[in-house]
Amino acid sequence: MSEEITSFRIDIPQADLDDLRERLDNTRWPDQIPDTGWDYGVPVAYVKQLAEHWRHAYDWREWEARLNAHPQFTTEIDGQNIHFLHVRSPREDALPLLLTHGWPGSVVEFLNVIGPLTDPPSGQQAFHLVIPSLPGFGFSGPTGERGWNRFRTAKAWAELMRRLGYDRYGTGGNDAGSLVAPEQGRIDPEHVVGVHVTQIYSFPSGDPAEFERITPEDQEALKVLTWFHENKMSFNILHSQQPQTLAYAITDSPVGLLGWHAQLMGEDLDPDFVLTNVMLYWLTGTATSATRFYYEDAKAEAPAGPSTAPIGLAMFKGDFVSMRTFAERDHKDIRSWHSYEKPAGHYAAHLAPELLVEDLRDFFRGL
Secondary structure: OOOOEEEEOOOOOHHHHHHHHHHHHOOOOOOOOOOOOHHHOOOHHHHHHHHHHHHHOOOHHHHHHHHHOOOEEEEEEOOEEEEEEEEOOOOOOOEEEEEEOOOOOOHHHHHHHHHHHHOOOOOOOOEEEEEEOOOOOHHHOOOOOOOOOHHHHHHHHHHHHHHOOOOOEEEEEOOOHHHHHHHHHHHOOOOEEEEEEOOOOOOOOOOHHHHHHOOHHHHHHHHHHHHHHHHOOHHHHHHHHOHHHHHHHHHHOHHHHHHHHHOOOOOOOOHHHHHHHHHHHHOOOOHHHHHHHHHHHHHOOOOOOOEOOOEEEEEEOOOOOOOHHHHHHHEOOEEEEEEEOOOOOOOHHHHOHHHHHHHHHHHHHOO
């Protein structure tokens, strides 16, 4: 197996962009019952607004240049091509930090934190950043075989950091990254100094003793979780059970892909951010292989016992509400637990970069 690391630069052929414009022009729009909003799913009016911006105002080349402003590379790990940004700090005392995105996000999630993390004011913790695309996502895809779940990804990330020469590093993430990062701490404890996430996905086991210990905050979080499960969980079930059935719609139709992703991106995000994330799936043909991550994860056998690496949480208003009672069951060394009232939702690195950067600095400085 080659361990070669190759420089990479995004250069999408103009023909691909022309094809996209033609498909947008020929969209066949669905009907919608009058006076209905999000209760049936993503509204036609919202997707039309995004599609109009996509067709007439959005500039992919601008975002391509913004991504290309950072050093990018590819390497083959465990038979899979892996794409990653590698931005080194000018500071010699910087701590290597790997950040993992989720679905329907991408490496674009972290663009707003790269500068502050790599080149902070004097006296602040600095980081060398490694920001990979998940296997099967964007320029790390598509995947061509079974098994690319959080656990296999964590092993690949450990190998990536070894190849880059990092013996001591931190790891963090959002969404799927909040699943992968703790597993890195579990499988590479000799090198991972700490894990920082924006969600801790710990749920009730059904043990009555757990419910005797839950706090009022946990009770409120359970209400949010119940609402999400009853109203927004369809994507997870479909991805976990029949990703190939969905594949035809989101691979052939850019508006189909946009509508599917918009269900979890929503109106609080600026349209260029939404569309750039969608573009990384559309232009690379990885809409389907990305959904397979859920299928593989649902079929994977999780390791027994809690994680032991130091872990820190920074959760934001409008996002998944982590429940400490259950988190303490699954993670034995919770070092920090911060809940921020800023409504950054699921994309804190984009909408609240200052707060997230400060939380990352504080957590890793204490390790």
